[in-house]
Amino acid sequence: MPHLTAPLSHVTVRAAWTGCAIAAGLAVVLAFGSAQAQTPARPAVEAAPQAVPGFWDPRRRPDRPDLSRLTVIRFLTETDYPPFNFTGPDGNPAGFNVDLARSLCDEIKVTCTIQMRRFETLVDAITSNRGDAIIASLAVTPQLRARLDFTDPYYRAPARFVSRRDAVMPEVRPEYLEGKKIGVIAGTSHEAYLKAMFTDAEIKSYANDDTLRLALRRSEVDFIFGDAIALAFWINGTDSGECCAFSGGPFVESRYFGEGIGIGVRKGNDLLRQSLNWALFRIWEKGRFTDLWLRYFSISPF
Template sequence: KATEAAPQAVPGFWDPRRRPDRPDLSRLTVIRFLTETDYPPFNFTGPDGNPAGFNVDLARSLCDEIKVTCTIQMRRFETLIDALATNRGDAIIASMAVTPQLRAKVDFTDPYYRAPARFVSRRDNVMPEIRPEYLEGKKVGVIAGTSHEAYLKAMFTDAEIHSYPDNDTLRAALRRGEVDFIFGDAISLAFWINGTDSAECCAFSGGPFVESRYFGEGVGIAVRKGNDLLRQSLNWALFRIWEKGRFTDLWLRYFSISPF
């Protein structure tokens, strides 16, 4: 069920006073979207074998708004940038965080949500606030090689950091009590906490961490460098969807527990 504060938790990045100009949409004949295979609830393979999830539904809404034919192809996350560069698709909609490193390779639309980081603990160990000194000597799990791991190593130097290869092993470690906390993407964690896989074991501890140096400037749609027509068309359509309330409807359909 939706929480009382859910409407305020819908990320709105669009300023009603800064309406994007409508580009010449007639020059777009097709948009080939690329997304990732396994990042629920944003993108995943549905029961019928077709792409599903928040990003997939958002892509379809953008195509409706632009009135253009679209295709959506699913690939492994690490292959997406290369597929875009070699013209196997036109736009990546896969919860890709806008960072300086990626800006060197692709152009991004305006952000359509931010992905804060949060701590999760077992329900019998919830802390209302988390500061580095509170976690001295505590075991904290995180996925190896992520910005979340880099942030913990830089900021939570007295915690005992345990790195795991993927979400399943990370979350299982918390359920079994191998770690006191896990740290990661708040949106996928909210989905897990609220779902059946967590068996109601766990809850958020403390509030969101949003340092853009680690967690990006938000999440955008990536297009090839210099493809300004497509980038501007997507920006225009994102604004229109938000203005009409369709973005809020879509967000609340997927996120009844606020990640923020």
């Protein structure tokens, strides 16, 4: 996927999210699974309600900038990456990123527009002043920092282990997986992390998500390791056949899994960047970010 540090295809996420929606009767699901894995005593049941992850430190409250200097914010997002961005039934932009942008506009009390564009055109559109801010699950990387400035992360793309439901582990450490077979997509940051940290496990690399997940369903591997957001949708979707669940908690090492997902603005546009940071903190502090997160994510990737 072009947005996050670890590759994840639009088709994979879209199909998984659609499966979740069908399984839920196309309703919004508001219950989370546990961020820590289920206990072995009850492998088929999520252990406890999941707290929505917080990406802000309450001790680091950002200063309120001079919001009166903002007259309009032209948000740019992409066209087809559900549930983050997609075209709604009314033909208008919809999704987690779109609703977050609208919440930011409400908090700042400024007029905003939201335009959908192909993902590969977004950065050029900002640098040529055809928009003010990109909110499209854009991963913060050194390469992009050379072209854009970014807000603080508003979510991250952690890595997680998934096992069959009868073999869930509440905690995963390298020593716990000695001799275990772990499946992973070849050529990803997830594979690199396993090879560096889980040296006593047997790592089996696969070409794509379908073959990786099938290997777990067939018990050809003990665990699979990958992008937690995509895996959360798969676990809760019809394609998984309710076979599997998260084991252990999230892995978020920035060296392998990136700095997080931020809103990109033109270089030097400190007023807008600081205003968005202030508004993001306020939305989180008021609980609106939690409400929004629960609206779109039925199983937490964290």
